[in-house]
């Protein structure tokens with residue numbers, strides 16, 4: 001298992017390299033540059049050139065990329081051009097908010113989704129099942145953006161239970177996390193339900209019943225364990241969407257975080273900040289997916305490659 | 310020990326079993342034999358009380374186990390019976406074990422549920438049981454997953470799993486069909502030994518009359534949801550009265566014969582959605598007369614403990630093929 005984990009981690013290295021190239025090119029190919037945001041219009045072109053040279057922006061893209069990578073491998077993300085602070089510091093200030101939001105959204109998708117799916121499967125084709133699955137259908141089709149706004153109106157404005165925006169109180173994370181995690185939750189519920197029902201048809205489950213194991217134990221211990229395999233696949237695929245969703249939702253809810261940092265930096269063409277925060281988001285997706293795969297392999301003995309007999 | 314009487318089961322409007330009678334005594338091996346689709350597995354599921362699991366229910370008749378009526382037993386008490394007093398072995402050892410769980414603990418489960426053993430005691434008992442199943446190196450195999458074992462070994466695990474709760478009645482639904490010939494013989498021999506040494510009752514479900522001749526004491530021949538003939542193995546093989554029984558005996562698989570065919574009798578078991586009138590075998594029966602189409606034959610005793618459900622049972626006597 002440990003060998004498998006290390007092999008999977010090493011396999012991410014080339015992916016990481018490609019990601020750095022994309023992250024770098026994405027912003028450098030967009031018109032405009034950070035100097036525009038430092039100077040007023042109509043200021044001295046000579047001064048502009050001097051600044052450009054100072055930040056190395058006059059060099060070729062390849063040279064700039066190599067310079068950035070050179071610092072990166074030494075753990076240096078550079079200094080923000082417009083905000084004039086180390087990028088690592090900016091990321092450090094914001095990453096906690098994003099981890100809280102993304103982690104909570106993921107946990108919400110997983111926990112509520114699995115509980116709903118198991119409940120629906122236990123009441124297959126009865127009222128509780130029909131009701132839960134209708135809700136799940138609505139949850140996975142309604143645009144989360146719109147739902148987020150509706151929830152702000154109802155829970156924050158109408159009922160005043162949670163703050164409308166910002167991140168001053170811990171309850172402020174509830175609505176954004178629900179918004180980001182809702183679609184995933186609905187999908188997880190549906191996948192859990194169908195996997196439980198499919199597994200229940202297998203011979204070994206008949207034999208579990210024949211052994212005198214109770215229905216409840218079969219559902220919660222045996223069937224659920226099998227259902228978790230596709231659910232984990234789904235969740236590790238959702239991580240990218242959750243990270244992406246968090247970026248827009250941070251903006252909608254005016255929350256600090258990597259997404260807000262990124263969007264502000266894009267407006268300012270603050271290259272080092274954009275590259276640094278995009279890289280963090282990409283790493284989150286890669287590691288999240290890796291952890292999902294490893295958990296799945298740990299659960300299913302048939303997938304463990306170094307499991308010798 | 311087990312007496313099934315006039316058992317009818319229903320899936321909405323369909324009835325895969327339509328009046329099944331047979332009994333198994335302690336220490337006895339009963340062969341339940343018939344072509345695929347005749348209702349053998351349904352009979353097993355009925356006795357196990359697992360019909361609701363596949364959407365069926367008992368609609369008539371009774372299943373008595375040691376004097377206790379099972380068709381009306383509540384679920385909590387039925388659960389103690391399953392695995393504890395009546396155990397099931399299924400056909401396909403590739404699918405009968407949970408692929409995600411090590412095989413040892415799958416056996417432990419029965420002993421822990423029904424004998425109240427703790428994890429350590431259950432493990433010790435399981436390893437002993439596995440050794441009794443002639444599983445080599447049982448203590449090591451205990452920790453393996455099903456996909457690491459051969460079909461024959463897996464079927465031994467399934468049998469050990471069935472015996473874990475110390476049951477009195479074993480229902481084996483085609484326990485060797487999915488295995489190759491040599492392993493088949495070993496598994497059958499093992500089952501027979503276990504029945505003898507533990508004084509169990511075994512209901513051995515099969516479509517192979519050769520296996521019946523080799524292993525069983527009594528046999529019940531099933532066709533399209535009914536028992537058409539039953540009696541001691543010797544009597545049935547010496548003097549089979551039902552044309553279907555004769556066909557089955559005539560088709561003990563021999564090398565070169567197509568599988569699942571009845572010697573000289575083409576066709577298959579009718580679909581339960583489209584059943585023939587009268588005797589359900591009449592469309593395929595070489596001896597059918599006009600009356601067979603209209604009258605459902607009742608079981609008549611042609612000798613002590615030898616019953617036949619055929620209108621021609623008396624007339625057919627003595628002219629075995």
Ligand SMILES: Nc1ncnc2c1ncn2[C@@H]1O[C@H](COP(=O)(O)OP(=O)(O)O)[C@@H](O)[C@H]1O
Pocket residue numbers: 320323325343344345346347348349350351352363364579580581
């Ligand atoms: N889940 C089900 N619902 C309704 N009918 C079924 C179901 N499963 C099997 N049957 C029907 O019940 C009859 C008996 O099947 P089965 O007991 O499996 O036969 P056997 O085990 O003798 O091959 C067949 O006609 C089959 O089509």
Ligand SMILES: [Mg+2]
Pocket residue numbers: 346349350351482483
């Ligand atoms: Mg069958």
